[in-house]
Amino acid sequence: QVQLVESGGGLVQDGGSLRLSCAASGRTCSRYTMGWFRQAPGKEREFVAAISWSGGRTNYADSVQGRFTISRDNAKNTVFLRMNSLQPEDTAVYYCAAAHRAITDESDLYDYWGQGTQVTVSS
Numbered sequence: 001q002v003q004l005v006e007s008g009g010g011l012v013q014d015g016g017s018l019r020l021s022c023a024a025s026g027r028t029c030s031r032y033t034m035g036w037f038r039q040a041p042g043k044e045r046e047f048v049a050a051i052s053w054s055g056g057r058t059n060y061a062d063s064v065q066g067r068f069t070i071s072r073d074n075a076k077n078t079v080f081l082r083m084n085s086l087q088p089e090d091t092a093v094y095y096c097a098a099a100h101r102a103i104t105d106e107s108d109l110y111d112y113w114g115q116g117t118q119v120t121v122s123s
Contacts, residue, residue, distance in 0.1 A: 002026045002112040004096045011115030012086055018123070020081040022096030022114060030074040033099040036081045037107055038092035038119075047105040048094070049081060057103050063089075084120045093118050 008020040022034070035050035049070040050059045058070055071083040079096060094117050097110035104110075 002032070002098050004098060004112055004114035006094065006096045006114045006117040009094060009119045011120045011122065012087060014086065014121055014123050016086050017082070017084045018086065018119060020083070020094055020096075020117060020119075022075040022079040022081075023116065024079075028077060029098060029106070032075070032111075033101060033103045034070075034072055034079040035097045035099065035105070035107075035110060036070060036079075037095045037097060038090075039095070039116075040092040043092075045095070046106055047107065050103050050105055051079065052103045059103060059105055061105070083119070086119075088121045088123045093120050 003025045012018055031053045033052055037045050038048050038049040039045040047061050049068055051070045051072050055072050069084045072079045096114040096123050098112040099110040
């Protein structure tokens with residue numbers, strides 16, 4: 001089993017920045033693809049970013065490309081999502097997830113999920 005705990009969410013103004021963290025415990029996540037997803041009120045959960053177990057490959061949703069950066073520190077079992085130039089449309093609950101497979105943006109292929117952290121961007 002893998003437990004994932006997100007942190008770093010909060011309220012930020014339009015154009016601001018935040019860094020989310022996802023700490024993994026239990027089975028080591030060093031061989032897992034890690035992803036970030038988000039769900040806004042009344043909307044489906046959507047893919048944000050993913051990183052391969054080595055950190056050598058990353059994928060981003062078009063809506064965040066160039067603004068968000070995913071990274072990981074396998075020694076600390078932690079994944080990060082740096083979010084710059086935040087917009088009100090980025091308001092959502094952000095979830096960290098782990099997949100024991102090659103990098104993917106398909107939420108159904110992720111095995112473990114965190115509880116989420118709220119990000120609110122005010123205009």
